[in-house]
Amino acid sequence: MSDAATFTPEVQEAIDAVRADVAKLHAELVRYNLIVWTGGNVSGRVPGTDLFVIKPSGVSYDDLAPENMILCDLDGNAIPGTPGSERSPSSDTAAHAYVYRNMPEVGGVVHTHSTFAVAWAARGEEIPCVITGMADEFGGPIPVGPFAIIGDDSIGRGIVETLSGHRSRAVLMQNHGPFTIGVSAKDAVKAAVMCEDAARTVHYAREAGPLVPIPQDKIDALYNRYQNVYGQSTDDRR
Secondary structure, three states: OOOOOOOOOOHHHHHHHHHHHOOOHHHHHOOOOOOOOOOOEEEEEOOOOEEEEOOOOOOOOOOOOOOOEEEEOOOOEOOOOOOOOOEEEEEEOHHHHHHHOOOOOOOOEEEOHHHHHHHHHHOOOOEEEOHHHHHHOOOOOOOOEEOOOEEEOHHHHHHEEEEHOOOOOOEOOOOOOOEEEOOOOHHHHOOOOOHHHHHHHHHHHHHHOOOOOHHHHHHHHHHHHHOOOOOOOOOOOO
């Protein structure tokens, strides 16, 4: 695939939809105070393809638009001749690409520098599951991933190793911050919002006194109900 003209109309329509979705969802990171300056990113897999869309590096959130989102292959290479391909993709592109290559069920990846989640990551400490909202959304604690440096797929490897077989859709990369995954870009953004909410609430609770654990069987019941029963049949429950 050397340029956009090689895509079928159906694939091009899917690319355009993901471009618009990913560009718009960055505003949610700002709305929920999950990022500092340009330090965060959303990506979305193009359904039925080996492609994903991610934001350009270092561009103000106010300037993000569908046409400057970058279309990449699953090795993290920008597709030549497509809108935005003249820009450098996000510095976290290699991590996102690794997740997409190794977790085919994932349709969206988000990275933020949200304050309370980063504080837990700075301590290298998982967030214990002591509130029902965490049990609903994450099915247990939010785990810590290994320390890794930006520049190659080391962060992606840590994300995959930590979350494979884990209910949580969020991981706190040690000394760095949270990454979340979802069935879509919107789903991954929701997980990022809920991760920060849990990080903040549990932090305040622990400052006030000892945490009260939720029995594992109750966590399991809450998770199963939320994932399989809660909401309307047409909802994106996540």
